[in-house]
Amino acid sequence: MTKPISSTNKPMPLPLALTLGEPAGIGLDITLTTWQRRTELGIPPFYLLADPRHLKSRAARMSLDVPIAPVEPAQAGAAFANALPVVDIGVTATADPGRPDASSAPAAIAAIRRAVADVFGGMASAVVTNPVAKNVLYRSGFAEPGHTEYLAKLAAEMTGATAMPVMMLWSPELAVVPVTIHLPLSEVPKRLTADLVVDTGRIVARDLNRRFGIAHPRLAVAGLNPHAGEEGALGEEDRAIVAPAIARLAAEGIDARGPLPADTMFHEAARKSYDAALCMYHDQALIPIKTLAFNHAVNVTLGLPFVRTSPDHGTAFDIAGSGRADPSSLIAALKLAARLIEK
C-alpha cells in the first residue's frame, strides 16, 4: 500500500472514524453538510463508515453537491480535501429518511464495530458516532442498554480488560458528568452509591488530565437533593453517600468539592471554579448544559481505551433528509475528538 502523499516527511495524522448512526436519522445529513464546511471551519479529516450507495442517494435527495469517494481507511486522509471519504461497512442500507427499516440496526451496528476495529487496528485516531435510535436497535434484538455500553463491550473484547464508560457532556462553557444516566428517577436514590461516585470521579479526573491536558483537574460535585440535602433536612443521601465519596476522592489527592446545591453551581462565576461538574441524575446535568450550549455540546465517553465523541442530540426522524438538521454538535464533536487525541 502506498503511503499518503505529503509535502513533508511528517506522516499525515490518522483520520477520525465517523459512524453512520441510524440510517434513517439525520446522521448522513449532518455528515454531508459538515464536510461541505471542512475548509471554512478547519474540520479535521474523517471518513464515514456507511453504505456508499445509500449515502449517495441521500446526497441526491437533499440536492447536495458533495463528491463521495469510496475508500479504504488508509486513503481517507488524502481523499478528504476533495471528496467525502466513505468506507463501506459491507451492509446494504435501505432506510428512507425518517423511516427506519430492517436494514437500520445491522447497518448502524456494523459501522460501530468497524470504527472500534479501525481504531485498534491503527487506521483511525478516534471514534465519532452519529446518533442511533435505541428503540430500533432494541427491536432488532440488540442487548446493550445503549451506544456507550456497546462501545465499552467492544473495547473489552479487543483488550481483554473491562472498562467503565463515563458520559461527559462538554462545551466550552461547561462540562458535566451525570453519575446516573438513563434510569427512572425512582431508581436513582437506590442505585447511587459512594463507590459509583468515587469510580466516576476517578475516571473523570484521570481523563481530564490525560485527554484534556488539565494538570490538576477540579471537580464540583452536586448533591442529589435540593440545597444538597440541607444537613439532612431534605434527604439523607447527600450526607450518607455523596459527602463520604467526595472525602474518599480528596484522600486520593483528587480536587473534589461538594456536595454542592445544584442550583448555585452553574452561574458564570461558579463555573470558573471547576473543570467538570458531577451531577447525580440526568436532568441535573443536562438542564444546565442544554441551557448554556443548546446546539454545540458534545457527548464524550471517558474511561474507554480510545477517544469517543458524539453529537449531543438524537436521530431527529422528523427532519431527516430535509436539510434542516443543524450540524453544529457534530462539528464540535469532530473538533473535540481531534483535540483529545493530541494529548
Next chain:
Amino acid sequence: MAEKTKIAIASGDPAGIGPEISLKTALDPVVRAACNPIVVCDAGIVARHAKVCGIEAEFHTVKHVGDADWSGQRVNVLDCAVADAATLALGATSAAAGRASIACCRTAVKAALAGDVDAVVAAPQNETSIALADIKFDGHPSFVARETATNESGVFMMLCVGRMKIVHATLHSSVREAIAMITREKIARVIKATDAALRRLGIEKPKICVSGLNPHAGEDGLFGSEEIEIIKPAIDAAIAEGISVAGPLGADIMFHKKGFDAFIVMLHDQGHVAAKVLSPNATAAMTIGVPILFASVAHGSAHDIAGKGIANPAAMLEAIRQLAKAKPGFPLTRE
C-alpha cells in the same frame, strides 16, 4: 386612564438589605410609572436605612393604604411599628428583627386580602432571626398559605426570569419524597394554579408546558412510568377542562420550546438550575395557588452589606415588573 396597580412592598428583615432595596424600588422611575408602590415597614427603620445608605427620599407615612398619596416623588410607607426599632443593630440577627420582618409581611398580606393593594412583593427574610423570635417559618409559599388560610398542597412557587416562568410541582422535598408527592391530583392542582396565576398577571389565554420527572420524560416508558401513569393523564384532564397545556417533555429540552407562558417542572433542581443559569440575580419567586398575588425575591437578606448603600434591587425590580401587569381590582379566586 385606569387606576394603576397598587403594590405593597414588605421590607423584609430590618437588619438586612430589605429596607434599602424596597426604598430603591419605590423610588425607581420605571416602577413608579408602572404601579403605585407602598413600602410596608417601621417608619423609623426605613428612614434610618435611607440615611445610612445615602438615599434621599420624601416619606409619606400612613396607617391605611387609603391615605397614601403617590403625587410627586414621595415614598409612601405603611407604618408597621416595631418595638426596639431605634436600637436594632443593622447587620445583626435578632429576635426583634425576626418579629419585625414577619409583622411587615403579615401586614402586607392582610392589605392584599382586604383588597387595599393588588399585589405584594416581599424583601428577603432572615431565617435565623425568625427562629430567634420563636416563629415558625419555612419559606414564603408556606407562610402565605397559612396567612391566607389556603391548603398548602395547592400552593406552588413560580420563578420569574424575564419572560420565562417556571412553576415547581414540588419544592423543598428530598428527591425520594418529591417522587412520592407526584400524583394526578398534584399535577392537576399545579396546572390549575399556574393557569389562574397567569390570567391574574394579564395573560388572557395562557399556554403551559409540563416537564417529565424522568430522563427524556421517560422516553415512552423506557426510563420510568410516572409520565404515562400520572403526568400525561393529568395533562389530558386539564385539556378537557379547557386549559392549554402540553407535555410531558424532557426537562432538559423543554426550556427551549417557544410559545409557552409558563413551564411546570416536577423537582426543585429542574427549575432552579435553569432559572439561575439564565439569571443568577434578577429572579423573582411568586407564590401561586393562594388568593392573593405574592412575589418574593430569590436571594437572601445579605446582612453583610446591610446599610452600605450597595445592595442591588434587580430581583425586586423584576418582581415588580411581573406584578405591575396584574389587573387592578381583578376578583380574587379561591379554589
